[in-house]
Amino acid sequence: MRILLTNDDGIYARGLAALYRELAKDAECLIVAPEIEQSAVGHAITIARPLMVRKARKNGHFLGYAVSGTPADCVKIGICELAGGAVDLVVSGINRGANVGINVLYSGTVSAATEAAIQGIPSMAISLDSHQEADFTPAARFARKMAAFILENPLPHVALNVNVPAVPENEIRGVVAAKQGRARLMESFDRRVDPRENAYYWLTGETRLSDNEDEDSDGSALRRGMITVTPIYYDLTRHDLLEGLKTWIRDRFPERS
Amino acid sequence: MRILLTNDDGIYARGLAALYRELAKDAECLIVAPEIEQSAVGHAITIARPLMVRKARKNGHFLGYAVSGTPADCVKIGICELAGGAVDLVVSGINRGANVGINVLYSGTVSAATEAAIQGIPSMAISLDSHQEADFTPAARFARKMAAFILENPLPHVALNVNVPAVPENEIRGVVAAKQGRARLMESFDRRVDPRENAYYWLTGETRLSDNEDEDSDGSALRRGMITVTPIYYDLTRHDLLEGLKTWIRDRFPERS
Numbered sequence: 433m434r435i436l437l438t439n440d441d442g443i444y445a446r447g448l449a450a451l452y453r454e455l456a457k458d459a460e461c462l463i464v465a466p467e468i469e470q471s472a473v474g475h476a477i478t479i480a481r482p483l484m485v486r487k488a489r490k491n492g493h494f495l496g497y498a499v500s501g502t503p504a505d506c507v508k509i510g511i512c513e514l515a516g517g518a519v520d521l522v523v524s525g526i527n528r529g530a531n532v533g534i535n536v537l538y539s540g541t542v543s544a545a546t547e548a549a550i551q552g553i554p555s556m557a558i559s560l561d562s563h564q565e566a567d568f569t570p571a572a573r574f575a576r577k578m579a580a581f582i583l584e585n586p587l588p589h590v591a592l593n594v595n596v597p598a599v600p601e602n603e604i605r606g607v608v609a610a611k612q613g614r615a616r617l618m619e620s621f622d623r624r625v626d627p628r629e630n631a632y633y634w635l636t637g638e639t640r641l642s643d644n645e646d647e648d649s650d651g652s653a654l655r656r657g658m659i660t661v662t663p664i665y666y667d668l669t670r671h672d673l674l675e676g677l678k679t680w681i682r683d684r685f686p687e688r689s
Numbered sequence: 690m691r692i693l694l695t696n697d698d699g700i701y702a703r704g705l706a707a708l709y710r711e712l713a714k715d716a717e718c719l720i721v722a723p724e725i726e727q728s729a730v731g732h733a734i735t736i737a738r739p740l741m742v743r744k745a746r747k748n749g750h751f752l753g754y755a756v757s758g759t760p761a762d763c764v765k766i767g768i769c770e771l772a773g774g775a776v777d778l779v780v781s782g783i784n785r786g787a788n789v790g791i792n793v794l795y796s797g798t799v800s801a802a803t804e805a806a807i808q809g810i811p812s813m814a815i816s817l818d819s820h821q822e823a824d825f826t827p828a829a830r831f832a833r834k835m836a837a838f839i840l841e842n843p844l845p846h847v848a849l850n851v852n853v854p855a856v857p858e859n860e861i862r863g864v865v866a867a868k869q870g871r872a873r874l875m876e877s878f879d880r881r882v883d884p885r886e887n888a889y890y891w892l893t894g895e896t897r898l899s900d901n902e903d904e905d906s907d908g909s910a911l912r913r914g915m916i917t918v919t920p921i922y923y924d925l926t927r928h929d930l931l932e933g934l935k936t937w938i939r940d941r942f943p944e945r946s
Contacts, residue, residue, distance in 0.1 A: 474761075475731035475794045482881070482889040504731075504795075509890060513878050534807055534923055537732045538761075543794075546925075550791055550873060581941060590927055607942035609934035611926040616807060621770050624739070632739040633766060661938055663930040666791055668803075668921040669868045670847055677866035677920055684838060685864035685916075 433459040433583060435521045436548075438506040440470045440540030443488050443498045447526030447560065450568035454576040455523060459583075463488075463496025464510035466503060466540075475543040476502045483509055503544035511551055521583060522548035525558035526571045530595045532650040533615025535639055536664070545591035546666055554586040561654055562598030570604065571596040574659060593662040595654045605657040612662050613649025614642030690716040690840060693776045693805075695763040697727045697784065697797030700745050700755045704783030704817065707825035711833040712780060716840075720745075720753025721767035723760060723797075732800040733759045740766055760801035768808055778840055779805035782815035783828045787852045789907040790872025792896055793921070802848035803923055811843040818911055819855030827861065828853040831916060850919040852911045862914040869919050870906025871899030 435455055439448045443465035455461050484500040497514050499506050511519055524544035531539040541557045548555035560571045619637035641651045650660040692712055696705045700722035712718050741757040754771050756763050768776050781801035788796040798814045805812035817828045876894035883889055898908045907917040
């Protein structure tokens with residue numbers, strides 16, 4: 433079994449190292465990760481510049497390939513060029529900070545897993561619900577169990593988005609499949625003026641669950657101390673609106689005869 | 690009526706100018722667009738750096754706000770800070786090149802419209818199926834009709850992804866609501882060696898419709914000469930898999946009592 437590991441916090445991130453330590457117990461693991469942090473890059477890919485690829489070392493040993501691009505770039509070039517054979521699973525993480533609700537769209541971590549799903553390779557993104565220097569070990573141990581689970585029951589075009597509460601392992605209340613909820617960044621901008629009198633703006637604000645957030649959403653379950661597993665996909669169509677829109681458009685814009 | 694205009698080709702792009710010319714006939718239009726081209730940035734947002742905002746001018750007149758960020762950044766800061774009042778519609782484009790199928794995930798143009806949908810504002814992305822110096826006028830004229838249509842029938846949390854064939858207006862065969870298809874970049878990497886003997890890679894390859902692409906997908910309909918309108922959304926959950934996954938996980942990871 434060959435697992436490709438990536439993340440969006442960069443190749444030297446502690447969360448990625450914790451993931452590697454656990455997953456390498458069962459499988460050949462290759463790290464292909466961004467040279468520098470790529471948080472909030474979403475599903476960006478690099479087309480206007482080339483990707484520089486460097487063999488990164490740690491304590492004198494080969495650590496993995498550091499790529500001058502995004503998490504989705506890492507998955508593409510990892511699968512196409514660097515893995516040297518078929519990849520059975522792509523795991524992205526462990527991210528510092530949860531990826532739940534609408535914020536999933538901004539997540540480089542999740543987009544790496546989605547990119548694998550596009551390519552037909554089973555995948556998982558895993559995030560720890562803490563921005564502090566938390567312990568990644570429980571999440572990494574769970575990632576190992578999930579990896580085994582996915583390799584036994586592969587879902588080739590689905591990415592599993594996993595979120596783990598930042599609590600000691602014995603306080604995790606369980607594991608649940610959950611839908612993507614409505615948590616999102618309620619943004620504001622902090623306007624400042626530079627020394628040359630030009631305005632500039634820092635994006636700020638906080639991520640909040642929606643007021644009518646469902647009990648069975650990823651954000652709600654995570655807050656209750658559960659590990660959440662959300663099957664995600666790359667079809668953005670609002671299928672429920674399609675028939676209505678077809679009629680609507682046919683009436684407004686009749687087809688040429 | 691106030692319309693916020695953005696794009697991913699940059700504030701001086703011809704497609705955006707064509708869009709402005711048509712939409713300004715019916716509504717107050719404000720351009721908030723990237724300072725430089727942002728193709729394939731997907732739903733990236735800028736969190737690690739501030740956004741610089743500059744009043745851009747063209748022929749001595751105020752053109753709009755140029756932002757040192759992504760299309761999604763432009764929508765956020767446009768709505769929050771720059772519009773100076775409620776925005777009724779966000780229109781993103783006109784993109785050079787179609788945005789159909791799975792490639793929609795990489796599209797800055799479409800992500801700008803999705804960002805508006807997240808914020809509850811009706812929106813449309815519009816792309817012209819040509820990378821050449823094509824005529825944007827037919828697409829811009831259609832954008833004006835669609836804008837009127839959306840303002841009469843607002844869908845607050847839906848983005849409409851519109852693709853227009855690059856043919857003379859009288860050769861467009863009609864308008865159809867279509868689902869997101871399976872067209873995607875079949876990528877390869879062109880490996881080169883720099884003057885210092887380091888390897889670097891250009892992403893290359895071409896976008897192809899899937900072999901079993903449905904007749905009613907965006908890519909298929911566009912190829913038949915139709916304008917396509919796809920309702921898109923920001924929920925990535927594979928709802929059809931959720932119940933099965935719940936059972937699966939319950940069996941594998943029993944909840945703590």
